[in-house]
Amino acid sequence: MGDPHRVGIVGLGVISRAYLDTLADHPGVRVVAVADLDGARSAEVAAALPGAEAMTVDRLLDRPDVQTVLNLTTPAAHTEISLRAINAGKNVYVEKPLAVTFPDGRTVVDRAASAGVRLGCAPDTVLGTGTQTARTAIDDGLIGRPLSASAVMVTPGHERWHPQPDFYYAPGGGPLLDMGPYYISALVHLLGPVRAVVGAASRLRAERTIDSGPRLGQRITVQVDSHVTGVLTHASGALSTITTSFDGVATTAAPIEVHGETGSLAVPDPNRFDGEIRLFALGDTQWRPLEPRAGYAGGSRGVGLIDLADATERRPPRAGGEFALHVLETMTALLRSADEGRRIELTTTAERPVPVPLTSVEEWKARSSGR
CATH class of the missing domain: 3.30.360.10 (Dihydrodipicolinate Reductase; domain 2)
Structure with a gap:
């Protein structure tokens, strides 16, 4: 068992509660910083998380102990916050969709690759x-x-x-x-x-x-x-x-x-x-x-971030950036097709992620990446 993977959360809206319920008591992850446009909300969330501190986004991104930024902002802010976190040398796990537009999603994926950081994206329900x-x-x-x-x-x-x-x-x-x-x-x-x-x-x-x-x-x-x-x-x-x-x-x-x-x-x-x-x-x-024969049993939102923290070069994140980019292009191409009245060929592809073996609640909650 190594040190917990340290996470900073940007955006504390409705969906954040589901993530916090998963991450707050997971031994492999520690939420050390939270930030939101509503300072009172940040303070309230931090008070309920031992070891977490409420702060501005700038301070959160500057913290050297934050390894991964969990980006739970509204879709319009996904690209900006993800790019700022990547530029600060942080891994990023972002709520879906990866970005509002396909070009923005492509930029985020390419920037993460060139920076050598990990990029993950919801949904992890799959x-x-x-x-x-x-x-x-x-x-x-x-x-x-x-x-x-x-x-x-x-x-x-x-x-x-x-x-x-x-x-x-x-x-x-x-x-x-x-x-x-x-x-x-x-x-x-x-x-x-x-x-x-x-x-x-x-x-x-x-x-x-x-x-x-x-x-x-x-x-x-x-x-x-x-x-x-x-x-x-x-x-x-x-x-x-x-x-x-x-x-x-x-x-x-x-x-x-x-x-x-x-x-x-x-x-x-x-x-x-x-x-x-x-x-x-x-x-x-x-x-x-x-009968269930594969997957994270009793899974909850945040499992994808835990999976990203446990990823290796041989086993990339199952809810990874390239996969999310392909999903984003599929969706934006559908909308473009509807607007233009024609079939659209995609420019991306995606490997099917490595299957998840049947993993009990106790197993995935006890997992610690030590990264």
């Missing part, structure tokens, strides 16, 4: 038992050669529950860039990288009304398309369809289904780490559940 068990089932041939998949996410919009939902409807937001990373990351884990896309998009209304919190009843402007659908052509030849929408109410569709020559898989919500995986094999009369 490292849980849900997606990883489904991947193992495919790799073990339980559905034969995979031919196609569908991914569906339909909600009435995050303004119904989020007290500050503006960024969901600003550039970098929308259902695809907000929720698409979960679904496209899962599809790439399951079927491999994407070669080309065709997209279509629409916008139901120009304004949204906040339904909770201190701004209850306020209206916000919708600057992005709120319903995006498309077809992904994978390098393997498999075809995926994806629908992400803030304009619907509910759906009976499985979050992800994968169809092969000899069977079909129902894959759980990739926004979660676990969930039931079901197989309908050719000749069967009903779906049957599969």
Whole structure:
């Protein structure tokens, strides 16, 4: 057991609570610094974390003991904070998406590579038992050669529950860039990288009304398309369809289904780490559940950062920057395709990350990188 990996967090909004719940009591990680535009919020979070100090972003980036910056800012700030951290010689793990635009994402990945620092990006939910068990089932041939998949996410919009939902409807937001990373990351884990896309998009209304919190009843402007659908052509030849929408109410569709020559898989919500995986094999009369056989059991947000801290030259981070860049290009190409009305060929590819062996909660929580 070595010294804990020391982390500084920039951005302490709603999602930070989920990360803190994972990292605060993990022996391999220590949060030593936190920063937020709201100084009172920084002080409150630091007070609940033994050994952590509230400070400005500048001071956090200057601290020599911060090894990795966890970038939990809003999407519009992802690139700036990531680049500043990389320039300060820090590893970076950033909340999804990697950046608002593909060129910005490319810049972040290239800068990290030239600086010799590690770069990781959410989502890490796909490292849980849900997606990883489904991947193992495919790799073990339980559905034969995979031919196609569908991914569906339909909600009435995050303004119904989020007290500050503006960024969901600003550039970098929308259902695809907000929720698409979960679904496209899962599809790439399951079927491999994407070669080309065709997209279509629409916008139901120009304004949204906040339904909770201190701004209850306020209206916000919708600057992005709120319903995006498309077809992904994978390098393997498999075809995926994806629908992400803030304009619907509910759906009976499985979050992800994968169809092969000899069977079909129902894959759980990739926004979660676990969930039931079901197989309908050719000749069967009903779906049957599969027991977890891979992934971080009981995983929670922050596992990807822990995985990054434990990475080596022989085993790169499973939620790494190149993978996130490919997901980002897939999404931005879908939006571009919808705008231009044509098929878009991608310029990036991504290796499917090394599978996660079935790892118990006790095992991954006890892990210490010593880096």
